[in-house]
Structures are given as structure tokens and as C-alpha cells.
Amino acid sequence: MKNSFEEIKKAKNPEIINGFLIKLGEDLNVDYLKYIEYFMNNLDAQIFDKVKLNLIFLIGEIGKLTILDDRYLTFLIETYYTSDRWIRNEIIQAFGKISTNSDITDEVIELIGNAVNDDYSPIKVNALQVMLNLKELPPGVRRNIFQALNSKDSKLEVFCVKILDKFLPDYNQLVNSLNYSDNYKILKPYTIRTLLMVYFLSPLNLEPFRQKISNLNWEIEYLEIYLKEIDTYEKILFKKL
Helix, strand or coil: CCCHHHHHHCCCCCCHHHHHHHHHCCCCCHHHHHHHHHHHHHHHHHHHHHHHHHHHHHHHHHHCCCCCCCCHHHHHHHHHCCHHHHHHHHHHHHHHHHEEECCHHHHHHHHHHHHHHCCCHHHHHHHHHHHHHCCCCCCHHHHHHHHCCCCCCCCHHHHHHHHHHCCCCHHHHHHHHHHHHHHHCCCCCCCCCHHHHHHHCCCHHHHHHHHHHHCCCCHHHHHHHHHHHHHHHHHHHHHHH
């Protein structure tokens, strides 16, 4: 492999480099990071653009085997913000692989949170999948979950509900998250109804939630929307008794 690498360095041909990177992926080894780092730092922009997809894939795969140095995470972050949606999607998937073996940084978590609101649906889904596998969900990132629920996208909703169930399992935690940084202003009536259906299967538990919401110092126009949705949902639950 070392001899092949020396020849490829001289060739500076993106097709040959991609072939080499694909071979590395067929027989993963942590030692291959030295090759990856060379290509990260020593290719001109045109060649780099043609091989970065395979580089990113390899970083993610090796990230499942070992804890990666921060410079690889920095590389992925910087590449993410200058790349098209296909590359961004591969980077999100790479972070997902890396997170199975390492604690990812706050900067990476922020990027993943922002990716939930990307225009490209696969990026949104993969970002939510990564968030679901995190050990903790920082308060600032929860805003992105509420925004995703507003989309009425059933695929996103499934992941969002799983994330809420894992990180905010009771309504007190939900209220705290809504209260954080005025997140309550984000939710549309549809999303409020969705959350009510997730958290409340009985009208008995709904009344304490209503009281808690009523006592919050929220702007009146938003408070009225929440109370209206709660009252409507409560009537539906009582009819089912």
C-alpha cells in the first residue's frame, strides 16, 4: 500500500486517487489515517473536489474503529459549509459513524442541529438519526426538533417523537424546553396538537399541564393558542372515555 501511495502522490490524478481510496475502504485500517491526512492537506482545489466524497466516507468508517483527532472533525465541519448537498449528506452520515465511538464536540452537535432544517430531506433524516444516538441533547439544539415537527413531514415526525421520548420523556421537561429561549413561539397549532398526542393519552394528566402552561409568563397571543389547543384536545380525550 505504501508503494502505491508514493506513486499516486506523484500522479495527482483524481481518478487514480479515488481508486486508491476505494481500496482503502475495502480493508479498513487505522493506519490509513496518514494517507487521508495527506490528501486532506496537499491537493489543489480542483482535485480535492473530485475526491472529497471518498475521503469523507473513509473518515467516517475509520471513526467507527478509533477515536479521531479533532483535526478530522474540523476538516468535516469546514468542508460541510462549503459543499453541495450530496457532500453535506455524506458528512452528516460520517458524524453519525464517528459518534458511535467518540463523544462529538459541541460545534459538531450544533452543525447537526442546523442540518435538521436543511432543504435536502435525506440530510434532515440523517441528522435526526445522529441526534437520536447522542448521549445528551443540549437545550439549544432542541429548537431544531420543534422546527422539524412544524414541517408536517411524517418521516421527520417519527424521528422527532423518538428523540423527544428519549431526551424529554415527561411534560415538565417539555415545558422547560419550550420556555428555553422562547421556543414556545416556534410551534404551529398542528405541532402543538402533535405534542399533545405524544405526551397525553389521558385527560387526567392534561389538566396539570394546562395549569403549568397558564402560569408561564408567555406572550398572550401564544399562550392563547396553546390553551385553545389543550382545551380542544381535552374534549377529544373525554369523548373517548
